[in-house]
Amino acid sequence: MTSTVRVTDVTKEYGRVKAVCGASFELNAGELVALIGHNGAGKTTLMKLMLGLIRPTSGSVEVLGDNPAAGEFSGRRQLGYLPENVSFDAALTARETQAFYARLKREPVAKALALLETVGLGPAARRRVGTYSKGMRQRLGLAQALIGHPRVLLLDEPTTGLDPELRQTFYEIIERLSAEGATVLLSSHALTELEERAGRVIIMNRGIKVADGSIERLRNIARLPTRIRLKVTGLAPREIPSWVPGDATCRRLNGRTVEIDAAPERKIELLHRATAAGTSVEDVEVVPPSLDELYAHFLRQSEQAP
């Protein structure tokens, strides 16, 4: 895999505040990476560093083989960025805005204007941006980020303000781009949305990278229990079935459901035990730890570490 973005031991201080502290990672072509963390965890700062809008206090950032903070950085031509709370000049229409940005990237204007249809701006594209709602500005923001097949896409909270339908289209577009080899880095609070899509997750807390890897890998590291819910018949209320090992936490959810917290590698063993004991299991549901839970786990862990 070829790396497109390389962040090496980067620290960024604003006065006494350390916005990013010793972060290192590489992003590769074709990766769809979710950057998650609290407000103020350093997500936006990281993106600004990659864009060269700010310079790191120490460490180095390399994007598409160049230092982004060096003046008229040509790599920006292959870079799409959607800032958090994107805004445009209110006096111009969406078409004029899109044409302006296409010219700056030396991309054909007609192709850039076609993107306005893709994001569903359609007829509204001839209206002034000043009259737009938040969701429509977000669509335009997306359209400008997609100009000219970017090799690196940095999206800061891209789905806020988008309706569910466009959210779906949005993920389709970026999944296609990443399949074509673009690096997509997106920060979001909508963790459930990212869970199914992101191939890799980077968790930030107070400027420090606390976790980095695919969701499976993070689940393995975190060793959070998988919840197994069994719908059983013939158990008295509050009775804990005898086949549940003594070291497993077990709860009764309602009259018929037993919930067991199982260590990842003991899932199958538990199911075996349940069936072997002759319990009549009507239904089974296996819930692996969600991204929400993983996130909370890694945050707790990093808070406890000195």
Add this chain to the structure above:
Amino acid sequence: MNVLIIAAKEIHQAIRNRWVLAATLLLAGLALSLSFLGSAPTGNVGVPALDVVIVSLSSLTIFLVPLIALLISHDAIVGDMERGTMLLLLSYPVARWQVLLGKFFGHLAVLAFATCLGYGLAVAAMAATGSRIDSDSLMAFAAMVGSSVLLGAVFVAIGYLVSAFTRDRGTAAGVCIGLWLLLVLIYDMALLGALALDQGRSISATALNAMLLLNPTDAYRLLNLTGFANVSTFAGMAGLAQSTSLTMPVLLAALLCWTVVPLGLAALAFSMREL
């Protein structure tokens, strides 16, 4: 190329926002009224009225053009940063100096258009109503319009400098109003007061010249009121015109410096600024 793209967008925006219209109407209205009111008292004495109009119009320019220039330019950087549009623009393959220069040419084009059209209308109206206009006066008038645009450039550059250093738009506007008052009104009054108190004892002619060059509006005033023989007679500056060593090239150079230096400093401050 990038500079032109950004300049074109600034002009487009200024047309949309009615800035062009407002500035042109303002300058044309005042120029027209001055040219007719101003020529009325002298109209019959056989004076080429245009020379009188140049005197009154250049005095008007000193107040108005810097004000318009600062209004357009004071939020060019800090305003775009506050609105968040600068963040996106700088993520594109443009250098910051290109953004600044593009804005400068765009704003200057707006100002030049308004000045040329507004003042040009006044001359056209005078010609149409039968005023005698000789070629000397026309030259002086053209020089006046040209130097007015240059004065505009000076204040656009000063506005950028303020914009590059301030943290919010309100402060930028306040600082610009202060600078306008200082350069257009207070400086001359203070200079006059100092000269009157000094009675020519310690302030030499060279020092006075230097002090006049230190204020772009004074350089502009001298350029127009002493530069042309006819005009200086009516401006009451004929005596000064003969004695001053500040020739036209020196005054022009001063105005150019007043444009290039603030613009360069603004570019420097902007390039070091973090978003």
